[in-house]
Structure formats: C-alpha cells, structure tokens
Amino acid sequence: MKPLLYLELRQFLxxxxxxxxxxxxxxxxxxxxxxxxxxxxxxxxxxxxxSPVERSGFSNVLERHAELFRVGAFLLLCFGSAAVIYQxxxxxxxxxxxxxxxxxxxxxxxxxxxxxxxxxxxxxxxxFWIAFLVTCLGMPTSAAAKQSFFPYGLLSIAALxxxxxxxxxxAHTINIVFTFGxxxxxxxxxxxxxxxxxxxxxxxxxxxxxxxxxxxxCYLSIHRATTAPVVKVIFTPADWCASLAVAPLIPxxxxxxxxxxxxxxxxxxxxxxLMSRRENIYEPSLGITAKVTRMRQAMRAGDATAIxxxxxxxxxxxxxxxxxxxPFGRGAVALLWKGLxxxxxxxxxxxxxxxxxxxxxxxxxxxxxxISDILKYLPVILVYLSFVFSxxxxxxxxxxxxxxxxxxxxxxxxxxxMLVQSISGTGYLSLGIxxxxxxxxxxMPAARNDVLRACVIVSPFLGFSCISAAxxxxxxxxxxxxxxQNFFCNLVGFALIIVAAVPSIVLGTLLVWLxxxxxxxxxxxxxxxxxxxxxxxxxxxAAGVSIxxxxxxxxxxxxx
Amino acid sequence: xxxxxxxVKYYKKTLAVDGLSFEVGDGEIVGLLGxxxxxxxTILRCITGIVQMTEGRIEVDGxxxxxxxxxxxxxxxxxxxxxxxxEMLTVxxxxxxxxxAYQTMDRxxxxxxxxxxxxxLYDKRNDLVLSLSKGMKQKLAIACAFIHEATAIxxxxxxxxxxxxxxRELKDMIAEAKARxxxxxxxxxxxxxxxxxxxxxxxLQQGRIIAEGSxxxxxxxxxxxxxxxxxxxxxxxxxxSSAVEATTLS
Numbered sequence: 001m002k003p004l005l006y007l008e009l010r011q012f013l014x015x016x017x018x019x020x021x022x023x024x025x026x027x028x029x030x031x032x033x034x035x036x037x038x039x040x041x042x043x044x045x046x047x048x049x050x051s052p053v054e055r056s057g058f059s060n061v062l063e064r065h066a067e068l069f070r071v072g073a074f075l076l077l078c079f080g081s082a083a084v085i086y087q088x089x090x091x092x093x094x095x096x097x098x099x100x101x102x103x104x105x106x107x108x109x110x111x112x113x114x115x116x117x118x119x120x121x122x123x124x125x126x127x128f129w130i131a132f133l134v135t136c137l138g139m140p141t142s143a144a145a146k147q148s149f150f151p152y153g154l155l156s157i158a159a160l161x162x163x164x165x166x167x168x169x170x171a172h173t174i175n176i177v178f179t180f181g182x183x184x185x186x187x188x189x190x191x192x193x194x195x196x197x198x199x200x201x202x203x204x205x206x207x208x209x210x211x212x213x214x215x216x217x218c219y220l221s222i223h224r225a226t227t228a229p230v231v232k233v234i235f236t237p238a239d240w241c242a243s244l245a246v247a248p249l250i251p252x253x254x255x256x257x258x259x260x261x262x263x264x265x266x267x268x269x270x271x272x273x274l275m276s277r278r279e280n281i282y283e284p285s286l287g288i289t290a291k292v293t294r295m296r297q298a299m300r301a302g303d304a305t306a307i308x309x310x311x312x313x314x315x316x317x318x319x320x321x322x323x324x325x326x327p328f329g330r331g332a333v334a335l336l337w338k339g340l341x342x343x344x345x346x347x348x349x350x351x352x353x354x355x356x357x358x359x360x361x362x363x364x365x366x367x368x369x370x371i372s373d374i375l376k377y378l379p380v381i382l383v384y385l386s387f388v389f390s391x392x393x394x395x396x397x398x399x400x401x402x403x404x405x406x407x408x409x410x411x412x413x414x415x416x417x418m419l420v421q422s423i424s425g426t427g428y429l430s431l432g433i434x435x436x437x438x439x440x441x442x443x444m445p446a447a448r449n450d451v452l453r454a455c456v457i458v459s460p461f462l463g464f465s466c467i468s469a470a471x472x473x474x475x476x477x478x479x480x481x482x483x484x485q486n487f488f489c490n491l492v493g494f495a496l497i498i499v500a501a502v503p504s505i506v507l508g509t510l511l512v513w514l515x516x517x518x519x520x521x522x523x524x525x526x527x528x529x530x531x532x533x534x535x536x537x538x539x540x541x542a543a544g545v546s547i548x549x550x551x552x553x554x555x556x557x558x559x560x
Numbered sequence: 561x562x563x564x565x566x567x568v569k570y571y572k573k574t575l576a577v578d579g580l581s582f583e584v585g586d587g588e589i590v591g592l593l594g595x596x597x598x599x600x601x602t603i604l605r606c607i608t609g610i611v612q613m614t615e616g617r618i619e620v621d622g623x624x625x626x627x628x629x630x631x632x633x634x635x636x637x638x639x640x641x642x643x644x645x646x647e648m649l650t651v652x653x654x655x656x657x658x659x660x661a662y663q664t665m666d667r668x669x670x671x672x673x674x675x676x677x678x679x680x681l682y683d684k685r686n687d688l689v690l691s692l693s694k695g696m697k698q699k700l701a702i703a704c705a706f707i708h709e710a711t712a713i714x715x716x717x718x719x720x721x722x723x724x725x726x727x728r729e730l731k732d733m734i735a736e737a738k739a740r741x742x743x744x745x746x747x748x749x750x751x752x753x754x755x756x757x758x759x760x761x762x763x764l765q766q767g768r769i770i771a772e773g774s775x776x777x778x779x780x781x782x783x784x785x786x787x788x789x790x791x792x793x794x795x796x797x798x799x800x801s802s803a804v805e806a807t808t809l810s
Contacts, residue, residue: 003660010657011648014688018648098644103654103704106608106640107661108633179572180612280612 003109004117028484031491039136066145066249071223074242078226078235081167082196088171089178089193092288094118094281101289105282115281119271123165130160134245142248152247155260159244162263163237169270176277179284195234202230218367237266306399332416335407339400339424354432358439366444375444376523379452382433386459387501389432390466393425394493398474408552415549418471422545425467430460450525457530461537462504468544469496475551500544503536561586562607562712562743567616569602569767576602578767580616584712584743589734591754592747593794594764600747601641602767604714607745608638620712620743634662637710641717641747643701647690651681651700654689655707664708675703678729695721702726706733713737715746719753731757755790763797771797 019025087093096104096118104114134157135149142149174192207225214220225231232239240259244252298306328337366375400421401407407417437456440447470493477489511529562584569577577599584590592600605611607618609629618625618632625632645654655672659665676682679699684692689700698721705713713734719727734744734757748754754761761778763771771781778793 003657006660007646007649007657010653011646014648014650014653018688018690097646099646101610102640102643102701103645103658104661105610106633106636106638107658108630108663109661110630280609282609283611286611 001113001117003107004113007104008117008121025484028487032487066246067223068219069141069249070242070246071226073245074226074235074238075222077163077238077241077245078231081163081235081238082199084167084171085174086193086196088175091175092179092284092286093168093171093175094285094288095292096282096285096289098289098293101282101286111281112275115275119169119274122168123161126164126168127157127161130164131157134160138248145249147248149248152252155247155252155256156245159241159247159260159263162260162267163241165267166237166263166270169267169274173270173274173277175284176274176279176281180279199228199230199234203228216367218364222364237263307395331410332412332420335410335412335417336420336424339420340427355435358436359443362436362439363443366446375446376449377451378444378447379437379440379449379455382437382452382455382459383462385436386429386433386463387466387497389429390425390463390470390497391494393429393467394470394474394489396425397421397471398478398480398489401474401478402480404478404552413549414553415545418468418548418552419545421471421548422464422468422541426460426464429463429467433459433463449523450527451523453527454525454530457527458504458508458533458537461534461541462501465500465504465537465540465544466497468541468548469493469500471548472496472544472551475548500537500540503540504533507536508533561619561621562745563617563619564603564607565617565619567603567606567618568614569599569606569611570614576767577606577613580764580767580769582762582769582772584745586711586741586743587738588760589738589744589746589758591758591761592745592764593749593751593754593761595798597766598764599767600764601716603764604638604716604745604747607712607714608636609633634708635711637705637708637713639701639705639713639715639718642720643697645689645692645697645700645704648688650686650688651676651692652685654700655704658704659707662708668707671707672703675706678733679703679726695723695726698722699726702730702733706737709740710737711742713742713744715744715748717748717750718746719748719750751790751794761790763794765798770800 019029084093094115100114134153138153138156139149142153203225206228207221210224211218211221240256240263243250243256244260244263247256295307298309327334365378408414410417433456437452440452473489473492473496477485477492479485508529511532512525515526515529517524564583565581567577567580568575580599580603582590592603594600602611606613607620607625609625609632620632620635623631623635646657649657652672655675656668659668659672673682676685679702681696681699681703684696689697692700698718702718702722705715715734718730722730734746737744746754746758755775760772760774762769763778771778773781775790775793778790778797781793781797784793784796
C-alpha cells in the first residue's frame with residue numbers, strides 16, 4: 001500500500017507544482033477557477049435572496065410539475081444504469097492508465113491494494129463531480145422555485161453518489177465474472193439481459209396503453225411507463241435515488257431517509273462483493289484502458305476525426321462499405337467533396353440516430369402537455385442550434401489542419417481552402433437544421449408558423465458567419481497536444497462566434513420588434529426580414545474567410 | 561530458471577497461446593521470435609501475471625506463479641514494448657516508486673545513481689517524465705527493470721527507439737545479468753539482435769512453437785547452410801509452417 005500512496009501523492013503534488021510554476025498554466029488555471037467561483041457565487045446569491053431573478057414562468061412550471069423532475073431523474077438513472085450494466089457483459093469497465101499497465105501491474109503489489117486505491121480515487125472523483133453538477137443545476141432551479149437548495153441538496157448529493165458507487169461496483173463485478181467464467185456463467189447472462197429487455201418492453205407497453213387512453217399525452221405516457229411493475233421492481237434503487245435527487249424541490253419523507261441509508265448499504269455491499277473477487281482484475285482492463293487512453297488523447301486534442309475513428313473502431317467497422325462514393329470536381333471543389341464525404345463515415349446506427357432522434361424529440365415535445373404554451377416559439381431554438389453547432393465545428397477544422405502541410409502544397413488559394421472548411425461545416429450544420437425543422441413541421445403542429453420559416457432561412461447563414469469566425473483561432477492555436485493552446489483556441493473561438501452573432505441578434509431583434517404582429521394562434525413575421533439578416537451574415541462570413549485565408553497563407557499550422 | 565509448461569491462453573473464445581512449453585536456464589538468454597500476432601506479448605504478460613493463463617504452469621526458481629504470485633513477481637523484471645511511464649513523476653521518483661514496489665530500498669540511492677548515469681538520465685533526474693523524449697522514456701523503463709536484482713528478466717522489444725550508446729549499455733547490462741545467473745527472455749522483431757545476443761531462439765507462430773534451438777540447430781532444422789542469416793531461417797520456417805497449416809485446413 002505504501003508505494004501506491006507514494007505514487008498518488010507525488011503525482012498530485014507534481015501536478016500542482018507543474019501548474020503553479022508555468023505562468024501560462026497558472027493563468028489558465030486562475031481563469032478557469034475565477035469563472036467557476038464567480039458562477040458559484042452568483043448562484044449562491046440567488047439562494048440567499050440578495051438579488052433573486054424573477055423567473056415567474058419557470059416558477060409556475062416548477063410548482064405545477066415538480067413530479068416531472070422526479071420522473072426525469074428516474075428515467076435518466078434507469079437508462080444510465082441499464083446501459084452501464086449491459087455494457088459490462090461485453091467490454092471492460094475498470095479503466096487504469098497505460099503507466100499502470102506497464103509499470104504497476106508487473107510489480108508484486110497485491111492486486112487488491114491496487115484495486116482499493118483505484119476505487120477510492122474513483123469514488124472521490126464521482127463525489128466531487130456529482131456535488132459540483134448537482135450544486136450547479138440545483139441552486140438556480142431551487143432559486144427559481146423560491147426554495148432553498150440546502151440542506152436537502154446534500155441529501156441529493158449523498159443519494160446520487162451512493163447510487164453511482166453501487167452501479168459502478170456492480171458493473172465491475174459482472175465484467176470480471178464474465179471475462180473469466182465466460183462459458184460457465186453464460187446462462188446467467190442469458191437471464192440478466194432478457195430481464196433488462198423485459199423491463200423496457202413492459203414500460204413500453206404500459207406507456208403506449210396510457211398514450212392511447214389519454215389521447216396522445218406523452219408526459220402522462222412516460223409517467224405511466226416509469227411506474228410499470230417490472231420497472232419498479234428492477235430499478236427500485238433508482239426510484240429511491242430519483243426521489244432523493246429532487247429533494248430540494250419535493251421535501252423528502254421519512255421513508256426517503258431510510259432509502260438513503262439503504263442506498264449506502266447497497267453501495268457498501270457491492271464494494272464488498274467486488275473486493276472479494278479472486279480473479280485477475282488486470283486482464284479485463286487492458287483493452288478498455290488502451291481504448292479510453294486513445295479517446296482521451298483525441299478529446300483533449302479536440303481532434304474530431306480521431307474521436308470518430310475511435311467510435312467506428314468500437315463498432316468494428318473496417319471498410320467504407322456502402323459509403324464509397326467516387327471523387328468529384330477539381331481543386332477546391334474536390335477538397336470540399338472529400339470534406340463532405342469523410343464526415344459521413346460513421347456507423348449505420350449513428351446515421352439513423354441523427355435522423356430518428358430529432359423526430360422523436362419533436363414528437364415528444366409536441367405532445368408534452370406542460371410546455372404546450374411555448375411550442376409556437378420553439379423554432380427559435382434552430383438559431384440557437386446553429387450557434388451551438390458552429391462551436392462544435394472548430395475541432396473538426398483543427399483536425400483537418402493537421403494535414404495543413406498537404407493542403408498548403410496543393411495549388412489552391414489559401415482563402416479557398418478556408419472557404420472549403422467553412423462551407424463543409426455549414427453544409428453539415430444546414431443539414432442538421434433542416435432535419436430538426438422538418439421534424440418540427442411534421443410533429444409539432446403548433447410550430448408550423450412564420451417563426452419556423454424565418455429561422456430555417458436565417459440559421460444556415462448565421463452558422464456560416466459563426467463557423468468562419470471559429471476557424472481563425474484554430475489557425476493561430478494549431479497545436480492540439482497543448483492543453484493551453486486548446487483552451488485559448490476554444491475561448492477565443494467562443495468569443496469570436498459571439499462577435500459574429502451580435503449583428504444578427506441586434507438586427508433580428510430590431511426587425512422583429514418593428515414588424516411583429518401579435519396573434520392568438522401563431523406569431524406573424526414577414527418573410528422579407530430574413531433578407532437583410534442573411535446578407536449581413538454572408539458579409540461577416542466572407543470577412544472571416546478572408547482573415548483566415550490571410551492567416552493560413554502566413555502561418556504554418558503544423559508548427560508548435 | 562524460468563519454466564513455462566503447457567501454457568494455454570484464451571481471450572474469451574480466441575486462442576492466443578496454444579500449449580506452449582519452454583525453459584530459460586540460469587545465465588541463459590533466449591529470444592522469442594515470431595510474426596505479429598504470434599502471441600509473444602501475451603506470453604510475457606502471462607509470465608508477469610498481467611493476464612491470467614487459461615491452463616498451464618509457470619515457475620520462476622521453482623516457485624509456482626499460480627500458488628505464489630507475489631513471490632514470482634518479486635523475482636521478475638519486465639520492460640514493456642513502447643513503455644508509457646508515469647508522466648507526473650520525476651525520473652528519480654519513478655525509480656524510487658519501482659524500488660518501493662519491489663521492496664528493494666536498501667542501496668537504492670547508489671543503484672539509482674549508477675543506472676541514471678549509465679543511461680544518461682542523471683542530468684534529468686529531477687525532471688518530470690513528461691518532458692522526456694521517447695528514447696529517454698525507453699531508457700527509464702530499462703533502468704526501472706534493473707533497479708532490483710531480478711532472477712528472470714523479460715524484455716519486450718527493448719532496443720527500439722534508443723540511441724547506440726543506450727543499446728550498448730543495455731547489452732552490457734544483459735551480459736552482466738547473464739553472468740549473475742539470471743534467466744533472460746527477449747521478445748524481438750530485430751533478428752540481427754537476436755542472432756548476436758541470444759543463446760537460444762524460439763520461433764512462434766499462431767501461439768505455437770514451430771522451431772526452437774541454437775542458431776546452428778535452427779540452420780539444420782531449416783536445411784540451410786551455415787552462411788544463412790537468422791532472417792533467412794526465420795522466413796523459411798514461418799513460411800513452411802504456414803504452408804503446412806494451409807494444407808491441414810484444406
């Protein structure tokens with residue numbers, strides 16, 4: 001145990017020293033710390049009532065539909081835990097580091113000590129993140145509901161941490177047992193998996209039944225599905241945890257406190273069960289550790305292509321299959337064609353999900369009684385989506401710029417190379433916007449109005465200007481291996497996207513204010529107001545492309 | 561002495577090592593050769609206890625791995641292929657951690673200084689591993705393996721990425737360990753290294769031994785003249801084995 005404690009302590013202290021000694025790392029850490037602290041202070045002030053923001057609409061929803069939050073939490077816990085348990089049958093769940101594999105596993109330190117230290121570290125991490133997220137989400141929500149987050153917020157944190165520990169320990173144990181006793185325990189697997197499937201089917205049947213009974217109310221149907229007897233029995237701990245998770249909104253009963261004790265007892269039992277295993281815990285962790293390491297490196301570097309490659313290798317895809325499409329065009333057009341095609345290289349499931357999920361979401365929202373009043377304004381979310389999508393395009397551009405030495409050698413003008421990057425990003429963004437818009441039009445009758453039409457037209461143009469702005473810092477901070485460069489690339493990119501969006505926000509608000517005609521049925525917005533908005537965004541986009549072209553001409557993006 | 565007897569390793573339904581038996585005597589250097597996917601790394605991982613063997617018996621100095629894993633591990637040193645050391649430790653701290661893990665802290669300072677000097681790590685002893693080049697990390701991994709006096713030394717592609725001086729030092733250290741009576745097992749693709757360094761060579765294919773013996777014995781087995789290199793022998797034997805496999809399957 002002593003060497004392990006030495007290892008963890010030295011690594012922790014060195015990481016601290018490494019951050020404080022390097023000015024650029026220290027500045028980065030201070031910026032992040034200051035952001036979190038100010039945000040935390042802001043939400044804390046909301047609770048103390050110093051200057052509470054009046055959110056009457058939200059407050060009404062909270063008062064009328066507090067149960068909605070409990071059902072939502074229950075569903076999230078059910079789906080999350082079922083996915084973790086199901087996955088544990090086929091792939092490893094104990095993730096170490098490559099250094100552990102190379103240098104710790106061959107040493108004579110007992111495996112149980114290694115496992116114990118690893119689990120304790122994991123639990124601390126879970127506890128920290130749960131406390132952080134629950135506080136971040138819970139404080140403003142409680143403030144909006146005119147309630148205090150504390151002390152019941154502590155119960156939420158305790159319950160979610162216990163549930164997380166319980167599920168993770170259970171998944172680790174299942175994974176270890178199935179790795180070594182594959183043939184022996186195959187029968188057990190044949191029972192556990194169908195039980196999970198049975199729960200899903202019974203919930204579906206009850207939900208559909210309620211849907212027919214209630215005349216198409218999705219909220220009531222989902223609520224009924226979560227109370228299906230099989231679901232209730234299998235996910236009893238999730239049910240307890242969900243009730244406790246919303247404790248700041250729905251004050252807990254005495255039974256809830258008993259459930260909290262039971263959740264911790266379950267977590268302790270699962271921990272004891274895992275620690276009692278005699279199998280070699282190192283073996284199942286080898287594959288998943290290597291995979292997670294590659295994925296983390298790709299994510300830290302913001303390399304969208306590497307992330308997609310990892311996701312595809314997970315599905316076992318080795319060839320392009322049906323997605324082989326012949327080359328097209330010359331020069332910049334060929335480059336654009338290649339950019340558009342390579343991004344479609346994903347599994348059939350992912351492609352289908354991109355079409356099905358928006359449709360499903362729109363259908364559910366369209367039939368969700370608690371929010372029916374605001375559906376006619378929901379198309380505005382398309383504008384927000386184009387803003388969000390444009391932020392996600394930056395990693396894609398950065399990964400493409402890894403091949404800048406090839407791109408620069410091509411007989412294509414730098415501004416055209418940058419234009420291709422912006423257009424291909426805009427192409428995907430437009431496709432996403434159109435998919436969502438089509439789903440809204442089909443499944444949300446209340447949203448079939450002028451707002452939808454205007455947003456569909458303006459969103460791709462806004463996306464073009466935002467993406468063109470986001471590309472510039474990708475060129476000035478090209479090294480994806482440097483955490484500081486990654487941070488500043490994101491920060492500057494975000495700031496530039498906001499700058500690019502400001503003219504549209506100001507002009508859009510002004511034009512809508514001048515031309516808006518209130519109507520009981522649906523808002524009326526004239527089509528002509530989209531023309532100046534599109535033109536402004538086109539100009540901003542062109543300016544962004546010119547700047548990034550000039551930067552691309554001067555700088556070598558492969559330099560560190 | 562390192563003894564592997566009837567080693568079988570399945571990864572779920574995939575057979576990686578198929579009933580392998582061999583011995584590495586005291587003061588002997590054995591080379592483990594084979595094409596990619598032959599099972600070399602799996603064998604080393606089974607011996608070090610990183611993966612659990614499905615069947616078989618592994619002994620180091622007469623101590624059974626299954627019965628007393630900690631005692632066996634204490635006798636083994638392992639250099640992994642493309643090592644990834646702890647980046648947030650300094651070079652000295654890394655060596656100290658390994659020494660603590662093997663419970664060999666007596667004379668640590670002296671041994672660590674000597675190893676760091678031999679592998680040109682002394683000037684970087686207080687630098688974080690994070691700042692080391694790939695070759696320096698490889699040297700650190702080798703230094704870690706020699707920080708305790710193991711009786712069985714397992715090296716997985718140890719010469720890749722290190723400079724000529726480092727290669728010379730490693731070869732010297734292997735020779736010293738051999739003189740001390742350690743059993744040394746080297747897995748490598750570098751046939752010329754194996755040819756000059758190893759007393760005996762084991763050629764693997766698809767988890768099975770297809771040939772074993774000294775270079776002279778392998779020449780004889782491949783029916784090749786004395787002037788043939790190990791590369792010629794290796795390619796002849798592996799192709800021969802593939803042909804036999806194909807005929808059997810058809």
